[in-house]
Amino acid sequence: MASFVPRSVFPTLDSLPRSYFLGHHRAGLNKMKTMLTYIDLVIECRDYRVPLTSRNPLFEENLAGRERLIVYTKKDLGSEGRQQDKSRERLIQEWQQPSSVLFSDHKDKSSIRKVLNFARDHAAAKDSLMGSRMMVVGMPNVGKSSLLNALRQVGVHKGKAAHTGAQPGVTRKIGTTVKIIEGDENNEGVYLMDTPGVFVPYVPNAESMLKLALCGSVKDTIIPPTTLADYLLYQMNIYDPQIYADYSSPTNDIIDFLSAVAQKTGRLQKGGTPDVDASALWMIQRWRKGLLGRFMLDYVTESSLEKERRDSEGLGNSLNHARRADKDMRRQRSNQKYLNAS
Numbered sequence: 001m002a003s004f005v006p007r008s009v010f011p012t013l014d015s016l017p018r019s020y021f022l023g024h025h026r027a028g029l030n031k032m033k034t035m036l037t038y039i040d041l042v043i044e045c046r047d048y049r050v051p052l053t054s055r056n057p058l059f060e061e062n063l064a065g066r067e068r069l070i071v072y073t074k075k076d077l078g079s080e081g082r083q084q085d086k087s088r089e090r091l092i093q094e095w096q097q098p099s100s101v102l103f104s105d106h107k108d109k110s111s112i113r114k115v116l117n118f119a120r121d122h123a124a125a126k127d128s129l130m131g132s133r134m135m136v137v138g139m140p141n142v143g144k145s146s147l148l149n150a151l152r153q154v155g156v157h158k159g160k161a162a163h164t165g166a167q168p169g170v171t172r173k174i175g176t177t178v179k180i181i182e183g184d185e186n187n188e189g190v191y192l193m194d195t196p197g198v199f200v201p202y203v204p205n206a207e208s209m210l211k212l213a214l215c216g217s218v219k220d221t222i223i224p225p226t227t228l229a230d231y232l233l234y235q236m237n238i239y240d241p242q243i244y245a246d247y248s249s250p251t252n253d254i255i256d257f258l259s260a261v262a263q264k265t266g267r268l269q270k271g272g273t274p275d276v277d278a279s280a281l282w283m284i285q286r287w288r289k290g291l292l293g294r295f296m297l298d299y300v301t302e303s304s305l306e307k308e309r310r311d312s313e314g315l316g317n318s319l320n321h322a323r324r325a326d327k328d329m330r331r332q333r334s335n336q337k338y339l340n341a342s
């Protein structure tokens, strides 16, 4: 154990897809734009485990002009409640100013009450007889519908109104609008509208794609499970290799690791060969449930946040950038094919 040294960088995987911006993402975003005139507050969800990578510039570009509350969801999966977790949260709050930032776990009523209090104060400041209308937006599978259900449950004691699920794309259309705060004689209360997840138009590097896939923002069929598990192993080793001590001794070799998991959990094919794919999927699911360490995949420090800000300012219109980057990538691939053939 004393001699184990985790990998300091993950190999660059140029062949990984960098886009998952689907037709219903574009359609959903266009519809959100048309609804904006009726909306007083945009609640933008991002994943606590990837606070930088789950930021989608499309929301800032397309839903500008409305106050935004940023809610980092799934806090229970990315934080052990230690001092360094709290310090990171403070950095993120400062980074996002002037937008307000909260952190939520859909099963923790106190975190849901904080979002409700913000919504109540925002609606009170508007002081309208009509009450207030809000919209929840975010990347696929980030937990928008779960947040809406939790706000409704805690706010007006009503049951689940929106479908939720472990795979991205459960909500395909702008749908359910639910009351989350009761009105009184002076106003109609606060209503929240659910929206479909919208993926970033273009992921700047393969590592970001792996992070988003690990958090469930893209379908599990897009990236091979052993590649995803290898990235998880890389991250677990940086965090603490002891978290997988029940299955394997510390290792940087994904096949050794998955073979050990297969042996321990009985995931074997005919003849006793380890089923590495099934073991990879099993490990990924365990991490997604918070059973293999609760940590962030993004590196959050003052300088990493500052770098992210500078990089995003340099991007310009992210859709145009995405188109250009996509075109460049296709051109490079066809040049490569041409060179290989000649």
Ligand SMILES: Nc1nc2c(ncn2[C@@H]2O[C@H](COP(=O)(O)OP(=O)(O)OP(=O)(O)O)[C@@H](O)[C@H]2O)c(=O)[nH]1
Binding pocket: 073, 074, 075, 076, 077, 104, 105, 106, 107, 138, 139, 140, 141, 142, 143, 144, 145, 146, 147, 163, 164, 165, 166, 167, 168, 169, 170, 171, 172, 195, 196, 197, 198
């Ligand atoms: N542990 C944990 N799981 C959560 C939390 N919020 C949501 N989830 C889970 O994350 C998965 C996705 O949640 P949804 O609410 O369906 O996500 P969505 O953003 O509406 O998804 P799309 O339909 O793809 O847009 C579900 O399995 C939820 O149970 C949370 O705070 N903590």
